[in-house]
Amino acid sequence: GINAEYGVSTQSTGSPKSVCFNSTAGTQCLHARRVLDQLNCSTDTDCNIGDCYRPHTSEGYLLQLIHSSSDDKALFIGDPSHLYYTIHLSDYSSKWFWSQLPNCIEIFMIYIVSLSGALAIFNAVPAFYLDGQHMLDAFLEFVIGQSGYRLSSDFISNVSFVIQLFSTALVAVNVINALVSVCVMYS
DSSP: OBOTTTOBBSSSSSOTTEEEEEETTEEEEEEHHHHHHHOOOOSGGGGGTSOOOEEOOOTTOEEEEEEOTTSOEEEEEEOHHHHHHHOOOOSOOOSSGGGGHHHHHHHHHHHHHHHHHHHHHHHTSOOTTSHHHHHHHHHHHHHHHHHTOOOOHHHHHHHHHHHHHHHHHHHHHHHHHHHHHHHHHTO
């Protein structure tokens, strides 16, 4: 049968490599790589020379043969935006194992920056034993001091304690939820 979204068929040749094409002879399911290798039509005027085969795909989808510098070819069927989001192109070409080093360093630095940013945000949570606890105390003293109200330091400490208790409980619930999710996923 024909996959309505991509126009991929296994009926005609029995191979998952077959793709359905529209031509002057109708819709035919053919070996996609062979058709694309022999394809010489790029405009409608080229079709006067012989049969032009156009991929039978959904609106906005394309069939693309991607060439690399090492003469490897990849066949892509789908939304062009998926190519942009899933393929990472680099200026580095790997001939030897140490030529992968710049790519590895780049990926490592991305992870380090992401981890540092996540830890900085986590540390700013006003929970017990985190720096957010001291930031909350300084913020409350500043806000209450600017408001002109004369409140006791015990009241400010109690408000800070309640907020820290609530934040610590939220952090604990999230950690427990993550652990349970991991345990369920791997059991």
